[in-house]
Amino acid sequence: MKIRRLDTRDTSFGAQFAALVATDTDIDREVERVAAAIVDDVKQRGDPALLEYTNRFDRMNAATTAELQIDPTEMSAALDALPHAERAALETAARRIRTFHERQLT
Structure with missing residues (x-):
C-alpha cells in the first residue's frame, strides 16, 4: 500500500487535504455498526471475546489476557x-x- 504524502507548501494542499479527510457517510455508518457489534460482544462475553478479536485483528495467538500486557x-x-x-x-x-x-x- 502506497502512503500518500501531502506538502503544506503545495498550492493545492488545502484541496488535497479536504479530499483526504472527506468522509463517506455510508462507510462511516458501517464502520460504526461493526465497531458497536464488537464492543457489545466484548461487553457480553468479556475476556474470551477480547482475546478472539485481538487474535483475529492483531494476528496474535494469545490464550490469556495476561499475554496482552x-x-x-x-x-x-x-x-x-x-x-x-x-x-x-x-x-x-x-x-x-x-x-x-x-x-x-x-
Missing part, C-alpha cells in the same frame, strides 16, 4: 529507545487522538 519497564525502555522525532510524532498523534475522542464524549 506489556511490562512497564519494557514499555519505558522501548519509548526511550525511539529517536526523538519519532517519539514526538507518536506523542502528538496520541494527544490528537485523545482530544478527538474526548470531544466525542461531550
Whole structure:
C-alpha cells in the first residue's frame, strides 16, 4: 500500500487535504455498526471475546489476557529507545487522538 504524502507548501494542499479527510457517510455508518457489534460482544462475553478479536485483528495467538500486557519497564525502555522525532510524532498523534475522542464524549 502506497502512503500518500501531502506538502503544506503545495498550492493545492488545502484541496488535497479536504479530499483526504472527506468522509463517506455510508462507510462511516458501517464502520460504526461493526465497531458497536464488537464492543457489545466484548461487553457480553468479556475476556474470551477480547482475546478472539485481538487474535483475529492483531494476528496474535494469545490464550490469556495476561499475554496482552506489556511490562512497564519494557514499555519505558522501548519509548526511550525511539529517536526523538519519532517519539514526538507518536506523542502528538496520541494527544490528537485523545482530544478527538474526548470531544466525542461531550
